[in-house]
Amino acid sequence: MKRTAAFLVNRRRILLAFFLALAAVSLVLAxxxxxxxxxxxxxxxxxxxxxxxxxxxxxxxPAVSSDxxxxxxxxxxxxxxxxLQWFSGLEQVASVAWEPGEGYNRGEYTxxxxxxxxxxxxxxxxxxxRAVHGKYGGAGAVTGGSIHxxxxxxxxxxxxxxxxxxxxxxxxxxxxxxFEPVIFLVNIGIAVAxxxxxxxxxxxxxxxxxxxxxxxxxxLSMDYSIILLNRYTQEKEKNPDNPAAxxxxxAAAFPAVAGSSLTTFAGxxxxxxxxxxxxxxxxxxxxxxxxxxxxxxxxxxxxxxxxSDRWIEKTRKKNLHIPMKAYSRFAVRGRFAYFLLFLALFxxxxxxxxxxxxxYMLEMNNPVDAAFEKRHSLVLLYETKDSSRIGEVLAPLExxxxxxxxxxxxxxxxxxxxxxxxxxxxxxxxxxDANMVSMLFQMxxxxxxxxxxxxxxxxxxxxxxxxxxxxxxxxxAMINEETKQQIAGAxxxxxxxxxxxxxxxYGRVIITTVYPEDSPETRDFIRMLSERSESLLQxxxxxxxxxxxxxxxxxxxxxxxxxxxxxxxxxxFFVVALTFRxxxxxxxxxxxxxxxxxxxxxxxxxTGSGMYYLAILMVQCxxxxxxxxYGILYTSYYLEYRRHAGxxxxxxxxxxGALHTILTSALIMILAAGxxxxxxxxxxxxxxxxxxxxxxxxxxLLIILILPGVLAAADRFITRERR
Numbered sequence: 001m002k003r004t005a006a007f008l009v010n011r012r013r014i015l016l017a018f019f020l021a022l023a024a025v026s027l028v029l030a031x032x033x034x035x036x037x038x039x040x041x042x043x044x045x046x047x048x049x050x051x052x053x054x055x056x057x058x059x060x061x062p063a064v065s066s067d068x069x070x071x072x073x074x075x076x077x078x079x080x081x082x083x084l085q086w087f088s089g090l091e092q093v094a095s096v097a098w099e100p101g102e103g104y105n106r107g108e109y110t111x112x113x114x115x116x117x118x119x120x121x122x123x124x125x126x127x128x129x130r131a132v133h134g135k136y137g138g139a140g141a142v143t144g145g146s147i148h149x150x151x152x153x154x155x156x157x158x159x160x161x162x163x164x165x166x167x168x169x170x171x172x173x174x175x176x177x178x179f180e181p182v183i184f185l186v187n188i189g190i191a192v193a194x195x196x197x198x199x200x201x202x203x204x205x206x207x208x209x210x211x212x213x214x215x216x217x218x219x220l221s222m223d224y225s226i227i228l229l230n231r232y233t234q235e236k237e238k239n240p241d242n243p244a245a246x247x248x249x250x251a252a253a254f255p256a257v258a259g260s261s262l263t264t265f266a267g268x269x270x271x272x273x274x275x276x277x278x279x280x281x282x283x284x285x286x287x288x289x290x291x292x293x294x295x296x297x298x299x300x301x302x303x304x305x306x307x308s309d310r311w312i313e314k315t316r317k318k319n320l321h322i323p324m325k326a327y328s329r330f331a332v333r334g335r336f337a338y339f340l341l342f343l344a345l346f347x348x349x350x351x352x353x354x355x356x357x358x359x360y361m362l363e364m365n366n367p368v369d370a371a372f373e374k375r376h377s378l379v380l381l382y383e384t385k386d387s388s389r390i391g392e393v394l395a396p397l398e399x400x401x402x403x404x405x406x407x408x409x410x411x412x413x414x415x416x417x418x419x420x421x422x423x424x425x426x427x428x429x430x431x432x433d434a435n436m437v438s439m440l441f442q443m444x445x446x447x448x449x450x451x452x453x454x455x456x457x458x459x460x461x462x463x464x465x466x467x468x469x470x471x472x473x474x475x476x477a478m479i480n481e482e483t484k485q486q487i488a489g490a491x492x493x494x495x496x497x498x499x500x501x502x503x504x505x506y507g508r509v510i511i512t513t514v515y516p517e518d519s520p521e522t523r524d525f526i527r528m529l530s531e532r533s534e535s536l537l538q539x540x541x542x543x544x545x546x547x548x549x550x551x552x553x554x555x556x557x558x559x560x561x562x563x564x565x566x567x568x569x570x571x572x573f574f575v576v577a578l579t580f581r582x583x584x585x586x587x588x589x590x591x592x593x594x595x596x597x598x599x600x601x602x603x604x605x606x607t608g609s610g611m612y613y614l615a616i617l618m619v620q621c622x623x624x625x626x627x628x629x630y631g632i633l634y635t636s637y638y639l640e641y642r643r644h645a646g647x648x649x650x651x652x653x654x655x656x657g658a659l660h661t662i663l664t665s666a667l668i669m670i671l672a673a674g675x676x677x678x679x680x681x682x683x684x685x686x687x688x689x690x691x692x693x694x695x696x697x698x699x700x701l702l703i704i705l706i707l708p709g710v711l712a713a714a715d716r717f718i719t720r721e722r723r
Contacts, residue, residue, distance in 0.1 A: 005250035012303035019300050023190045026197020034204040042277035052381045052542025059503040066120035069144040070112045071368045092116045092128040111372045120146040144368035163215050166671045174664040178315035183304045184225045191296040195289040209282045211685050221293035223665035228253045259579045260629040261294045267625015270568040324655035331709040332648045338709025349598035356605030360550040361518030362683040373514040378545030380509045386537040393532050408509030409502040416455035462491040518550040526551045568624045589631040596699030615691035627699035634658040647715045651708045666700040
């Protein structure tokens, strides 16, 4: 390691220049990273919904559409009609839904539901959003829907300023010099830039990953910089030559920094074991960030420290010191009570966490959804051999007040109509008046020999007109060419629309409801529909939609959480065991951090707030890998002092050596992640950040307040093991 340290210090200027150039290139590449906004792409391969989506795309082609719900205030009847006409005239708009009545008009509010055949994050969708706000923004237009959420910035400048500002404030409070925070932020800034740019190596990254990877990289790896600089300060007392002191510092700090980063790296990689592949997406990007940060610690930071040594010395300040001598004595004296307290906390939190409500969907609070119920759609995909039975499956939905519409071949193009129904449908359209329709149905009945009142579907009607009526010269002479063209056009349109609902192998029904996208009653509705399909149809069926995805997550969450917990705990256990060459120490540290995670879940349940399932799964991996570093650091100091001092003195001295670094790193994680949780517009991403912050609080308090007493209680076994 000494040769490597010498190389890193002797070539520090070349390395700094290289990484500065790499960071500059990476900032350009970061703008070319493909961002994926479709969470369904991360569904596991055995997901019924994903299988259904693949079959539906193969039958009907890729479905690309998005919606914008626009609520306007205080419009007159004339202005409502003008707004409808203006929305309909926009080139990006495929259709607009509005009509008189309570469905779209409530008090002073008027709702327009706009559909576009473009992805919600496309340039066309953004242009539509801007056009609406450019026209009606001054009149108080409020928007909702997928296009609205797509145009809410994920990581605006003020979020970066808030996060970096908090980190800077914490560093200014805890560092030994006013200039040290500048060095840390420059170093981590280079590392973050390189990591963001190298994300271009992935085919795509999710919007979740793109939003938090940079900030989380800063939060997870800042303590590496602190460890190296603290070690350099210590080595300067032994080596008057600064480069020599840095060489010694790198060699001495490498085991601690590498061990610390390895636990974080292992925890993040455990996210790859999530069935929902979003975990792997985020885990790989964050793990890569930890590796990049580790490399920059030993290649970039030494040069920055040596270049700034004079400024560091000139701006020295009194170190923040929290006296823990009295508490350490108390912890040692009551060590067995601390051990029992820890066992009680772990057991209580383990059982209480099961009472926490798990949420699978978090939505933005939007005034449009408050004034007008938010609708969402799901698709029932079926095999065409069951076309005649699909109506029976869906019959109960016609009586469900929360089902606002069903669109399928069976109740639109494939529905058989009586003559008066067809006449009403074509009312006012020459020459299809009531008399003409009646005559056509009589001719059809005569041809088919139907007993009773004849019925026809629209395709049958058009086909009969073209093949039987127009083929007869007598009747054809009565119909002009324009009408013949209209009939031909109607036939083409019917066939085109029919192909969107029923193909050669599969058909689909689009069901629109006002059920919440995630709720127990929604899951009951989905399961009822699935059970009826399985019992009444001969072929297979697939349900597709956001609520269906949430239902799949709910079914597998407990198994998913148990698997991730076991994988992450075992992985960290082995890393800690190898680090300390001990089995007792990981048996203490891993349950301590795991207890912090369980406490976080329990508090959420006790306060009735519930927890977002993705936040729980990701925080399990992130926190157990990151906050166990604090336990490793404290335990390392404890073991170092225990070699030549008693248990009580070692516990106290370990506080002096580790508490400063633990508090600095923990405060950065707690405050930076917590602030991001409150300012993120996307509630799901915000909840992940808030859960990381709350979990860091629990784990840090356990490590600072409980771990010393537990170590003291196990001191006899620890010292015996290390002889």
